[in-house]
Amino acid sequence: MSILVLMDGWSPAPWATALQSVLPDEQIVIYPDVADRDAVEYALVWAPASGVLNQFPNLKALFSLGAGVDHLLRDASLPDVPIARIVDPDLTGRMSEWVVAQVLLHHRQQLRYLELQREAVWQELAQPAAADVCVGVMGLGELGRDAADILHRLGFALRGWSRTARTVPHVSCFHGADGLDEFLCGTDILLCLLPLTPDTEALIGKSVFDRLCSDGPLGGPVFINAGRGRIQVEADLVAALRSKVLKGASLDVFEGEPLPQDSALWSLDNVIITPHAAAVSSPRALSHLIARQVQAHRAGQTLAHLVDRARGY
Template identity: 40%
Template sequence: MNCTDVAAAEAEVVVCWNQPHGIWDQLPAVRMAHSIGVGVDHVLADPTFPDVPVCKVIDDAQVQRMAEYVLWCTLYYHRGFDLTARRQREKVWQRPPNRRADQVVVGVMGLGQIGAQIAAALQRQGYDVRGWSRSGKPIEGVRVYGGEAGQDDFLRELDLLVCMLPLTRDTTGILDSKLFARLKPGTRLIQCGRGPQLNEPDLVAALNCGQLGGAVVDVFHDEPLPQDNPLWEHPGVLVTPHMAAVMPLADVVEQIAENCERLLSGEPLLRVVERAAAY
């Protein structure tokens, strides 16, 4: 949408993703903002955003795709595929360490609608699953920690850390040298949250010194990832192109259309974001 158009002044619904800050002053009639993804930080970060509902898109199929991605990444490290690929390049015939799933401690950081189901899915596969969230809400079969006070206990025994946090002021830059230092040496990172949560230079430093044993990164501060970014060629990093849970366009359109109909008919909107929590 070109916000200089006359029609913009009459728009009641704005469908958006990474829109430029300041556009909302040109949209005086807006009654609902609808993200085309699960993230809404790009909307709420704009100080000019008005007091109207913000909705997101998410469905069970998207959760299933994310769970598949995280399970594959977990198996990638648990079964030593990272080591095996390296040894193939070196023409070395050597089996990786062999551990049962219940001997692998996987921590899921962020237990929202997607994170909670991923923790449960990992638990069903036999992993020793720990969870952390701001509230510490319980999940059956998962040892859950809550708030800042519980974060050290959550982090210290992990073999793999899965980041599923939303992007808020509190989670921006949370994956940094201070957090990595609280993990046991050699912990692996699976980053599926939001790009700005990860301090990329700190990740490289932690990998280089062995504090982290590897990382699969699906989301980045700059996307597409610039060709000169050192993560592309780092031997300890697997880069994936924001593919963990891409929602089919038809499903996105269907959910947005449904909320538009509800707005016009006065029915309660679906998937409304809690603005104070930013997710």
């Protein structure tokens, strides 16, 4: 019996090495060099080509090597086996680091200070207190809750929005289509940590940007996205940034990746761009989680953090 490592765009060798170190008695194989495809029972996957997983008839479970699973669910021929998401303190901590860094860059007006530095201008900018700024978190799963907890400790006011009702400490929670207007109108910094599903694709565009708080202490609303790029409508985003409907944005994800060189986002001076690197999956850290999952499943236990295919996460 064997465990498969199959990924597109990432080097599989570090994952195989890390997993072998914590599961020394297991056979770890890397696609496409698999001599016995009938022996594969588990697969660690990222963005596999459509249909490729059907080459392994005895799969028992899939482990998605990232926070999202849209890269798997877009395959209509995906084998009908359990899919486990990665929920791990290492991945969550990396995401929260990025989120907090971006919130503080905009809150403390670092983009404007960089402009003044280039102009050799000594000028202090009016600075609101964190308590006067409301961060609205779209997506109250593991990542959203952790980011909200840290932002609360920094003093920010917090709102949260999710598809269904949630209760999160220190967060004013809203849900569903009926709660979106009230959520947006009080939000100064909009943070998207939603999964990509049919309901969230192209959700954040002009109608959302226009409903954000326009007269808040930052001088205009800010948009931060580390969820999925296809949740945002980039034409609307560019227009809102150019017209100052949005004061600024921090973007880690995009409709098409890598971000095309001719994208207008590259040249906007009120945008911070990172290359889908907010929360990089670490083979060393995550191999321990996957090993525990495999061992538990072999012992007849149910896998943790299972994906609901109907909901898309």
